[in-house]
Amino acid sequence: MKIFLLVLVFFISGCARVTVPVKHSLPELPAVLAERCPDLLKLKENEEKLSELIKTVVGNYILYHECGSRHELLVKWYKEQKQIHDSVHNKK
């Protein structure tokens, strides 16, 4: 009986499943896309010039467009990287 059990264990060991030791991980986020959006520009105290107000507002629009562009590209980058990763590890 003991020998039979030993033989059975030996045969069952052939059924052991092994995970393929190959991995693909998501790459590091590019540093330029990970930057925090800067603080908005402010007017100098006691500023009287209308042109300075408009320039500050325009400066803030520039910051908004830069940050928006960064966010849009970050989302696009992540989606593309996930698609590539899934094509290797989560095939349907």
Next chain:
Amino acid sequence: MWILKFLPDWIFYVIFLIGVVGIAATFFLKLIPIPALFVYRIPIQIVSILLVAFGTFMSGAVWNEDAWKARVAELQKEVAEAEAKSGKVTVETITKYVDRTKVIKEKGEEIIKHVDREVIKYNDTCKLTNDVVKIHNNATKMDSK
């Protein structure tokens, strides 16, 4: 499987064949009219069956090992392709970001030049009050006070 690292694959096929030959030989032993030989029939049969079982199992293991090696090689190739593709996407994204930022800055500078040229004329007639400055600066911090 560890044993496959030390022994060549053909040994297991030979073990299987020895087992088969052993089992066949025990059938012929009874045809030989020497009783001394007949005594070894049962031990030879047992050993042969064990050899056939072991040979069959190890042949399966060799086949399984080969299948896994093929899968690993296939996956390594896929991972290398994915890494190349992923690097390309990162470079393209950074390039696009740098280009877009450049365009935004250029357009912004153009608008500021226009302000310096046109709006500057109204600086004397339309002066900002402290309240305007305060409201603007508070709004940048999303502060309503």
